Amino acid sequence: MSRPRRLLILAEGHSSDPHFGKTARGVIRYRPEHVVAILDSARPGTTQDGFPVVGSVAEAARYEPTSALVGVATQGGRFPPAWREILKDSIRAGLDVENGLHEFVSEDPELVAIAHERGVELRDLRKPPPGLNVPTGGNLTHGAMTILAVGSDCAIGKMTVTLELDREARRRGVRSEFIPTGQTGIAIAGWGIAVDAVVADFIAGAAEQLVLEGVQRGGEVLFVEGQGSLLHPAYSGVTLGLIHGSAPHGYVLCHMAGETSVDGDSRFPIPPLSELVALHERVSLLARPATVHVIALNTRNLRENEALRAIDEAEAETGLPADDPVRFGAGKLVDALGPLLRT
Secondary structure, eight states: OOOOOOEEEEOTTTTTOTTTTHHHHHHHHHOGGGEEEEEOTTSTTOEETTEEEESSHHHHGGGOOSEEEEOOOOGGGOOOTTHHHHHHHHHHTTOEEEEOSSSOGGGOHHHHHHHHHHTOOEEETTSOOTTOOSOOSGGGTSOSEEEEEEESSSSSSHHHHHHHHHHHHHHTTOOEEEEOOSHHHHHHHSOOOOGGGSOGGGHHHHHHHHHHHHHHTTOSEEEEOOOSOTTOTTTHHHHHHHHHHHOOSEEEEEEETTOOBGGGOTTSBOOOHHHHHHHHHHTSOTTSOOEEEEEEEEOTTSOHHHHHHHHHHHHHHHSSOEEOTTTSOSHHHHHHTHHHHTO
């Protein structure tokens, strides 16, 4: 019998960082019932979103965790040197390890040996499953309605938007399913494929496999977590593979309000939202033309009156409904998606 999932979130140096600590924050927001404590030796004795922050694995023992979740997304997906001792301490304490970085703990001989000795599991959330291939065409015949989040940049909230839309749709009685395509989404949902770790030829096939599994799980509406951005000079490929593999019926276009360049690099300006709408509609799979139905703005850097103005401006420019589903709730966007949700 598997143990209950009681997470010690490993967020060393990044527990208060909304960017590099996004895995921790995502799990805390959407699976708080699984979290017992957060590890960050820079902030022991404080709290984060109501959970205690501890300075060591030993200090966390009183909260009786069963698993240690790597809650950070580091540059390049590698462990900083100091993390090695944290991982070893976690395994020696009898904790399973859930890891979403590109550096796989299940392939580290030293960590594997300690895990075998302690009888714990090492799970690499980004490790692709065996047998991936190109799409079969099942993405066009499964019968569910597929909605994909796309964006003007990376790390602007595409996962959060799909989770909020899925949550609101379920509240209304829609049989919807969140489709996880990244390590944080997998940590939240407990299944999925991190498409950014898949061989390029098989990204579309992996996306198809994910939507088909979403249908098998009972989803009649599939909210697919977006990755990367067509505008991003490094991560556009994963976005295009996800578009063609998931074959969405519609898009939710995500944008960080006020952002004018990709990843803060002036060499890559973000075009007007109306142009982004047209771009995504043009690159849709030829067998499944899709349109942008709503604009999801991230307004966390704006005061409320500025956020409301940004929403009005996005609607005026694109002619589409816009809102910040985290700040103001997902109801307006779900209303606008009604035809796709069969509500």
